[in-house]
């Protein structure tokens with residue numbers, strides 16, 4: 191039995207149907223979140239649902255639930271589906287209405303759906319690292335919104351996968367912005383570099399956790415732009431996301447990063463990150 195959520199009801203997958211007139215289907219007119227489950231407990235749920243409400247607000251789509259209510263929905267999905275290590279997916283579209291570009295009338299309510307699935311931690315990649323490919327950042331200028339409109343990200347990831355890489359790294363005007371579904375960090379002379387949280391990137395929740403870990407460990411951080419050439423010259427490079435955590439990047443466009451092995455600062459941050467997961471589990475035990 192797998193329980194899904196649709197507009198206030200918990201139901202079986204086969205019973206969840208979506209209208210052809212859903213604006214998510216026509217326009218990608220909606221927003222989403224992915225929340226990790228460790229040891230049966232949600233990780234950084236408040237941060238995720240705060241961002242969810244903020245994304246919805248930025249596209250002028252009022253949502254009917256608070257952060258606390260969304261957290262309860264996600265908890266129930268994780269719990270009732272018996273998820274130990276996995277994630278909860280929640281999305282909201284502007285609802286169902288005949289296809290016209292401008293917003294439908296106020297009678298049209300958002301379509302909110304969600305589910306929870308098992309998804310083990312990518313332990314092999316966390317240990318050995320991954321290869322990435324750089325691609326042109328052809329996306330729009332509101333990458334701070336976690337929009338369902340992911341066509342440029344989908345195209346980029348496919349290009350990376352076809353080149354035997356795990357992730358695509360976007361380059362806009364020579365500057366490294368972020369991955370197709372991750373944030374990018376570089377380490378040079380013991381200092382961590384990452385693109386500032388502007389409209390050109392999604393301010394990842396994992397990115398924020400890493401920055402907190404750095405503050406806690408007195409590791410220097412520069413939230414400043416850097417070029418592709420500077421990225422190539424970094425001592426260490428890694429990516430972060432909810433499901434990829436802190437994944438070392440060992441090669442960029444076929445050229446190895448540093449000595450081609452995950453670096454020491456990356457490993458240290460992975461260990462600190464791991465301790466924050468432990469804290470979540472302890473809290474609820």
Ligand code: PMP
Nearest residue numbers: 371372373392394395396431432
């Ligand atoms: N950037 C983009 C474009 C993403 O899709 C994601 C994954 N949602 C991230 C960054 C990482 O965000 P988070 O750490 O919140 O998963």
